[in-house]
Amino acid sequence: MPRPRILVTDFDGTITAHDFYKLVVGSLLTPRDIAPWQEYRDGKITHLAALQQIFAKIRASESELNTLALAMQPDPCLGSAVADLREAGWEIVVASAGCDWYIRRVLDAAGVSLPVHANPTSYEPNGSLRMLAPTDSPFYCAETGVDKAGIVRSYIRRGYTVAFAGDGFADLPAALGVSPALRFARADLAAALGRYHEDFHAFSVWSDVADALLAMENQGELR
Template identity: 50%
Template sequence: MRYPSILVTDFDGTLTSQDYYRLVRDRLVPDDTPDYWSLYRNGQLTHFEALRAYFAAARPDEPTHLALVDLMGLDPNLAQSVAALNEQGWKVVVVSNGCQWYIDRLLRQAGVDLEVHANPGALEGGRLAMHWPTDTLYPSKQTGIDKAAVIRAYLEEGRTVAFAGDGATDVAPALLVPPNRRFARADLAEGLREQNASFRPFERWSEVANALLESTGEAS
């Protein structure tokens, strides 16, 4: 087994400092647009439907959509961190409830080739159209991609699994891994505190990589 260990990581707000949907909402969505996020929180929309609604409500402006991808703030140490993790037997797998279009774009710019599980999409008519994933092995009616199912699949293979995330939808997957391999910030950290579940805080994704590398070095 080339990679006995797997780091499953969220993308928006975890590998990046900004969520793409928030950038779109704040810069491209008209002021009179419904608060789709509140509708999601109240159970009137799924997580997937809320994101897709914001993307559909944005004014058609392809240059700005492209510029917003660059404003997400991908960790500048990503390539170096991934290479170091790979060398120590860790594979990095991105599992996101966002859209693969901007994930692929940023990873290409960083020169990093990672396995990605996310909702498909593309710029269509100047807007980002996010679609239901039809060929994923890990479907979710709420989010499109079931992060917990990805982690369970790796655990069933007998691999060591770590998880890093920042969102409310990350609580369930985070609880599948032990506290010393559970990395959280923002809404995920808050959700874990509410459940009195321990975790390792981080601000930048490369801190997660460094912590795993240190632990691997101590174990060897």
Template identity: 55%
Template structure:
């Protein structure tokens, strides 16, 4: 069993940009964000909003891979992971996005991580087909991957648990960890502020590793 676990969102947390928003900017008309607006208004699940946006992509795979590259995976990620693991931290990715592009970015960086994400495949010429993961303790209808369930699992098997995220869908998971191990930016930071719950900010994912290590490793 690990001494400590950091559960991390991927899009906008390990990367600078979300895949869905970059795909709309580069490959789709502005109105393609309609499903996302429906999600924010409570008329569509997070999973169905992303799946619908992805289903509208029609482009050569090379163009989509360029979008993935532009997401900006933290270049210091490999070194940060090495230092975290040496201090007793296990890192788990819990994403409501698609494993198709997450796995590509991590493979390119030479990083091996446990990843909970929605499976998918890019068909020739498009679209990106994202499916719900098979039923498990870590799945749910709203996001496909139940991030809060991943955190609860970590809490059951480790002495220290941290969470990092940037989106509204990260809020239930973020609220499960102690204040000093809650890392947020973007929409998650705004939601936590509205709830009156403390959090630590970060500019890049590697900043989170530095803060956890400065706090004394897995202690």
């Protein structure tokens, strides 16, 4: 019997072309509003605290925020790629340091249902997003809210063959936790892996990851 298989995937910039944070900063916030990001970069506050403070500064209608979420541009082949992976026996889970609020909206609009590990978030009457720490999650991490590397480790301990796909510097620990043959990277994650001389598969859109995994299946490269 083959080992169970799972793809742990980042969301912003991985399943989508754009990050929600960058879209919000570019259209709704002032330089003063995003000052917490510099505090995070200076090591004064956590990544999670910076996003909490920044998203609390948003003043927009829910419709405006929905429009920004859809402007993230998920891979147009997302639905068919998910279906093909599932048909081949792969499970898929989203692991994100962002907000579940926009992730679920983007997935719903694409007609895709996936398990999501992200920071629970609600739209508030003042037009902001209230982002909470997922302290009741087994994968809670004080720095980012969600421990992506912990999710990878948990499935490996359970006997899964685990693949990982991501695009950011923060994805590096999770990416290093899987076999190089099952490591997919673009943008900042690809640059970081390159600096460490670590092997990976480059991808442009998320469905490239699905295609590569399916090709490995067809060629009998997975055990």
